[in-house]
Each structure stands twice: as C-alpha cells, then as structure tokens.
Amino acid sequence: MIPVRGHEGQTIAVLGLGRSGRATAAALKAGGADVVAWDDGPSGREAAEAEGIELRDLTRASAYEGVSLLVTSPGIAHLYPAPHAAIQAAWEAGVPVDNDIGLFFRSFAAEGFEEFDTLPRVVAVTGSNGKSTTSALIHHILVENGRPAQLAGNIGRGVLDLDPPQDGEVVVLELSSYQTELARALTPDVAVLTNLSPDHLDRHAGPGGYFAAKRRLFAEGGPDRAVIGVDENEGRFLANQLATAAADDRVIAISSGRKLQGPGWNVFARKGFLSEWRKGRQVASVDLRDVPGLPGAHNHQNACAAWAVARSLGLGPRGIEAALRSYPGLPHRSQRVAEKDGVAFVNDSKATNVDSAAKALAAFPRIRWICGGLEKEGGLASLAPQLSHVAKAYVIGREAEAFALKLPGVEAEICGAMAVAVARAMEEAEPGDTVLLAPAAASFDQYDNFEKRGEDFVAEVRARL
Template sequence: MIPVQGFDGRKVMVLGLGRSGLATARALRAGGAEALCWDDGAAGRAAAEAEGFALHDPMAPGAFDAVAALITSPGIPHLYPAPHRAIAAAWAAGVPVDNDVGLFFRSLGLAGWDGLDEPPRVVAVTGSNGKSTTSALIAHILRTAGRSVQLAGNIGRGVLDIDPPESGGVVVLELSSYQIELARALTPDIAVFTNLSPDHLDRHGGMGGYFAAKRRLFSEGGPDRAVVGVDEIEGQYMANQLAEGPGDARVIRVSARKLEGPGWDLVTRKGWLAEMRKAKQVAAIDLRAVRGLPGAHNHQNAACAYGACRALGLAPKEIEAAFHSFEGLPHRSQRVAEIGGVSYVNDSKATNVDAAVKALGAFTRIRWICGGLEKEGGLAALAPAAGEVVKAYVIGREAAAFALKLGAIPHEICGDMATAVARAAAEAQPGDTVLLAPAAASFDQYDSFEHRGRDFMEQVGKLRG
C-alpha cells in the first residue's frame, strides 16, 4: 500500500467505494487521515462499514465542514454530462476534488526514497486502444529482464494498493481518460500515448474534451520522456508541443508510416519494427513471428512498449527476446482454440469501431461475430476494413438494426453468442478465423466485455464435444 501523505489528522471524504475507492480509503487511513466514506449503492456502503470506515452522506447539512478534500472514483462524472451532486456540493463548499491517481503521484516520492540507491520510475500509458496490452507488455519485458516491476491503474491493482517500490523498481500504470482528467498531480517519468479514436464522448463533452483529458498526462506532468503515436492528428500536435526542436530525443514518435527527421522514431511497417535515430536505423525486429502480438495494431503496441523500455535503458535484444514470451491479454486478440483447422479468436475488448477495424486487419478469411450496444460515431468506418470478412454473425438486443448498418457485408442475425458461435462454426472452412470483435459495448447483454469474452470462450469450448 502507498500511504497517502499530506492529510495526517484531517478528514477526507471518499466518494465511490468500488475497488479503487476502498483502496483509497485504506491508504488514507494508513497515512493518518480520517476517511469518511460514501457510495450511492448500499453494497458499497456495507463494504466500507465492514472494514470499520465511517459513512458520511455528502448531501447531509454541513457535510463538508472540516473536510480537507473529496476523493472521487473515476466512473463518477464531475463535469459532463453533469457533475455528480456530491461533487457540485464540494465545489460550492470550496473543498478540493481529486482522485486516487492524484493522491498516488502526490504521495509516492515523499517518504523513504532518500534511502534508496536508485529512485523508482513510473511509466504511465494512455490512449484509446492498446493501452492495456502496451502496459502489460512493458511490465512483461521489464520482468523478463530481471527488473522489479508492478502493474497497476486501469489494469491489475489500484494505484494506491501497490507495494512501495524498491530501489530501481518500475511502476507501470495504465490510465484512462477518466483517471487522468481529475488528478491534481501527474508526474510520470515516462508517458506513453498510443492513439486516439472517438470514445466516451458524452463523458468528455466531445472529441476535443476527450483529447484534452488524455493530454493532461503530458502537459501537467512534464514527463522526462514521452512516447507518442503520431498516426492521428492529435498525436502529431502533442509530439510537436512537447519537442523543443526537430532532434529532441525526449519525444519518441511511433508510426506505421515512414517518418522524416533527425529525432528518435519507431516505425512499424510490413511486420517489422525499426528504431531510427537521426534518420539512421539502429535496430530492427521482425514482429511477424511474435504469436502474442498479431496484426498491425499490436505492432503499434509493441513499438510503444519498446520505446518505453528503451527509455528505461533496456537493449533491443532484451526487448525482442521478451516479445516472444508474451502471451497477450485475455479478450484482446486472444487465440482461444483451433478446431478442425479453424482458429477462434476472442477480441471482446474491441468495444469501439476503431478497435474492431484493427482486429479485422490482423486476420484473413474471417467469420466475424459483432454487435452489441452501438457507440457514438456510427459504423461507417467498418466497411473499408471488412475485405477479409467472409460473413458477419450479429449479436445483441438490437442485432437487426446493427446488421442494417453493415451495408454489403454478408451477414446473419443471430441475437445471442451461442447461436453466433454455432452458426460460424458450422459454416467455417479450414483456414478460416472465427473472430469476436464486436465494435460495440457489451452492456445490452453482459456485465462487461470480459463477461462477453468468457461466454464466447465457453461456446467455443462446447464445439470440442
């Protein structure tokens, strides 16, 4: 646990008592603060009471008297589409609002580091797609190289729930826009931006607000080094803002296109990763044989992880060796089975169109299981990427409406996962890939994308008889 510093003997309110909220309350208590807890759900309040925390209704009269800060969970809106009433009440009372990520950066380096031979480092990863794989891959590479590493944030443990890092240890954080946008302290040593595509637009008031939330990790924290995907205009803008000149090696640019200039660039083309310094190639890795990182989108993830690890001092050969032992993450281009010459791949995490487009580009002869709760922006971008789709099998409560937007893509309305897997398996030929890449959220039929992915895997398991 990282004890929260700066609130010893003071009252701090914690709003939202899920995984990160309870971890925050524990860390506040460990740092000498009095944590006052509240959740709109009875189960969350009961969990806090079971651990001996006092409940404190933020809407009660005088609720913010003598309260030093309000710490809110990332899922609770504070601006768009409308602030939670407790956050609005904190504003009215003049009480600062923060989150666990802000407390983490505020507290991490304040105690005990003067006795370490080598200060720990923090790598923070954000972006629309690929940040989980990139974060996990960075941690895997470091661990394989013998480095002390912890993975936390939007993946793994809560940021305040990790152990105090050892001398020379590395903390790898996956951070969502929700976690970044409210944090009052953001000071990673290395920050990674994978890419940007429309997502969470209602929460951020549009694409500009969404990008602004992501950008705070770089503009507020001033990382020593930034790894930036520049295949979208937002990444190009941010890389330019961060660099002091054309050869500024503090910014490592990542692209699937050839880059010009004297800086530090990582280019992924035709299955190869090339490291360029001052317009000269200094290392190259063949990614086509890396089974855990299939497709161009995973090659971008590999390049981002490579850049972060090179910035930490690892050699190209160390990184390349670790690539080959990386098995990937569940629900992200996860190879589930091969039955009768047909591959079954679970990419349930492809919850938006951009992620689905990248998944479709990683395989050939695809039997595509798609559908669910459609997000803003429509499905028009899917059609150009569907050249390898033999047929789509559409699931979801609004499967018929979703299917209408697939245009000329051959499709069948299946409704549920069991029907979709059975129909795809019945029609698949050896060499085909049955790919779950929904291009939609899961909440019309499932609790989460993980739940949806597990259902796919269970249905595939039944095919073995």
C-alpha cells in the same frame, strides 16, 4: 499499499466504494487521515461498512462540514454529461476534488528513496486503444529482463494498493481519460499516448474535451520522456508541442504502417517489421510477423510503444525482442482461445469501439465475425475499409437487427445471443478462417462488462470443441 501523505489528522471524503475506492480509503487511513465515504449502491456501502469505513451521504451539503478533500472514483461523472450530486455539493462547500491518481503521484516518493542506487520510476500509458496491452507488455519486458516492476491503474490493481517501490523499480500505470482529466498531480517519468479515436465523448463533451483529458498527462506532468503515437493529427500536434527541435530525443514518435523520418528518435512498424531510428539511422529491427501474442498492425503499434519505453529505460534490443516473443497476450484483447481443423478462435471483446474493432478485423485475412452490442456515438461507417475481410457477420445484442443493417455488403445473420453466434460461426467456418469476437460496441445491453462478454465467448467455444 502506498500510504497517502499530507492529510494527517484531516477528514477526507471518498466517493465510490468499488475496488479503487476502498483501496483509497485504506491508503488514506494508513497515512493518518480520517475517512468518510459514500456509494450510490447498497452493495458498495455494505462492503465498506464491513471494512470499518464510516459512511456519510456525500450528496448532502452538510456532509462536507470539516472535510478537507473529496476523492472520487473514475467512473463517476464530474463534469459531463452532468456532475454527480456529491461533486456538486463539494463545489458548493468549496472542498477540492481529486482522484486516487492524484493522491498516488503526491505520495509515491517515500522516505528512504535517497538511499536507493536507482530511483524508482513511473511509466504512465494512455490512449484510446491498446493501452492495456501496451502497459502489460512494458511490464512483461521489464520483468523478463530482470527489472523489478509493478502494474496498476486501469488494469489490475488500484494505484494506492501497490507495494512500496524497491530500489530501481518501475511502476507501469494504465490511465484512462477519466483518470487523467481530474488528477491534481500527474508527474510520470515516462508518458505514453498510443493513439486517439472517438470514445467516451459524452464524458468529455466531444473529441476536443477527450483529447484535452489525454493531453493533461503530458502538459501537466512534464515527463522526462514522451512516447507519442503520430498516426493521428492529435498525436502529431502533441509531439510537435513537446519537442523543442527536430532532434529532441525527449520525444519518441511511434507509428504503425508508415516510415518515420528525420533526425529525432522514431520507432515504427511496417509490413510486420519493427524499426528503431535515431539521428537519421537505423539502430535496431525486429520481425514481428511470427510473434504469437501480438497479431496484427494494431498490436505492432503496441509493440512499438513498449519498445520505445524499454529503450528509454536503458534496456537492450536483444532482451526486448526475446520478451516480445514470450509475451502471452491479455485476456479479451486479440486472445487466441483455440484452434481446430484449421480454424482459429480469437477473443477481442475489448474491441468496444469501431476503431479497435477495425484494427482487429485487419489482423486476419478471412473472418467469421461476431459483433454487436450497445452501439457508441459515431456509427459504424469507419469499419468499411476492413469489411472485405469478413466472410460473414454473426450479430448479437438486443439491437442486433439494427446493427446488421449498418454493415453494407456484408452477409449478416441475426443471432442475438452469444451461444447462437458461436454455434453458427463454428458450423460454417472453413480451414483458414478466424472466428473473431470483436463487437465494435459496448457490452452493457447483455453483460456487466466486456470481460463477462469475452468469458461467455470463450466458454461457448470450448464447450463445442
């Protein structure tokens, strides 16, 4: 646990009592604060009471008497489409609002750091797609090369649930736009933007607000080094804003699909080969085509980001390459579930938006595509360039028929349920095909989350092998 400092003897309110909320309450208590908390759901309140957390209805203005700070969980809207009633009440009472990420960065440096030979460092990864894989891959590379490391944030453990850092340790955080937008402190040593595509637009009032939330990690934090995906205009803009000259190697540009030139520090992947260039010359190259845990151009972009971070932390090319080859992949993200009779089965349930689904489709030559769910804003039009890879679509979800109508030129079967889709895809698959779950939609019409959807796919596949 990372005890939260600076609030000794103060009363701090915590809104949202899921995993991160309860960890925040515990870390505040460990730092000497008094904690009151609230959750809209009775199960959250019951869990908190069982852990000895005092409950107080924070939607009431009177609840903030004597409260110094409100700490809110990332899933709770604090501005758009409308602020939660408890956050509005905090505003009215003049109580500052923060989240666990802000508390973490203010509390990370602990007594005893001055005795370490190498100060602990924080790597923070954000972006629309690939941030989970990139974060896990960075962590894997560090561990495989003998560097102490922990992984937390939007993946795995809550940030305040981490162990106090060791000498030379690297903490790798995956941060969503919900987390970066509100945190009052953002001071990573290395910050990463993988890419940007439309997502969570209701929470940020459009693409401009979404980019602004991501940009805070760099503009507010002032990292020693920034790794920026420059395949979109927003990334190119950000890299240009951060660099003071063309050769400024505090900014490492990464790309998937095009060669990056110039005197700066660049890492890019083309046709399956990763290349690192510094000061106008190539210093390393790796063939990624046969790396099993990183299939497709989108994963090659993740590899570029992880490579850039590892190199900025002083790791050598050979050690990084060996770790890339041993990376097992993450569940629900291009996860190879099984192979039988020349047919591969891949779970990419995390492909909850059109951009991530398009990248998954581009990774395989001939696909039996399981798709559908709760469609997000923006429609499905940008999938068109990759639909030529689809032999047939098997559409799930409550609005499966409407979803299928938005896939022009693709043979589509309305399946509704996952069990039906998997059964039909397996019946019709031929050697060389990939049965791919890449829904291009949220899961909430049928499942609690994308993990449950992916687990259902895996279970249905394995039950039929």
